[in-house]
Amino acid sequence: MKSKPSKTDLAPRLDNQLCFALYSTSLAMSKVYRKLLPKLGLTYSQYLVMMVLWEQNELTVSDIGERLFLDSATLTPLLKRMEAAELITRVRAVNDERQVIITLTKSGDALRVKAAELQNEVFCATECNLDEVIAMKEQLIALRSKLANNA
Template structure:
């Protein structure tokens, strides 16, 4: 049987909120990534875009937005900054001018080795085992799916 943390009279209303636990954990995670990514000269959002492109290069803005749960109005300024940093190229699709294809530059591709080493540092900082992290991630993905179905 799964045990749940008891909410007592001493538990503050803020600390009893799942949303606050997720929010404050997200802040801590972003702070950790900011520290780790500083040496690469990229932000957490840029790292996420690079992760997607390292998996599959030459994707549309829509494809990237779908993976990151971001709309193009939010994603486009980020991609423009990445293009200025020469991490990616943005080109109109030859088949459909409404689509913009995002591809890695040599600089963006060269960061892959360092970028793919970051999860180890994050796992160490989390003080979780790999199994605990995988299980937690799966539960969070399930929670995200449930919330998205009910929005």
């Protein structure tokens, strides 16, 4: 006679969860960046904002938020700290005072070169080859898109 499965047999297992694999990998990646970003004097969140501005300078807060999947309530205090550190300037748009334009300062733009060096260190920390990194990134972007469509 077959016994009935116990409650622990039916419980979801942490190591079988995609969400936990993504979460714990994100934590591990954050540790790598936490070790490297002091060279730039940036937090990880500030680094992401800088990357957006290095790609395209003079963006609105909402443009940056869209790119980083963050709302303005989260971004505003971060941007204020970055302005105090003289990495960016925040100026109200002339044509619409509700919009704030974020622009890199000379010192913020100068960090771009150091940041490029940092990328190689992150790549080495993954211990993956370039094809593996590209494939993983593409899979994660596709997954993010599918999840966003179902959220």
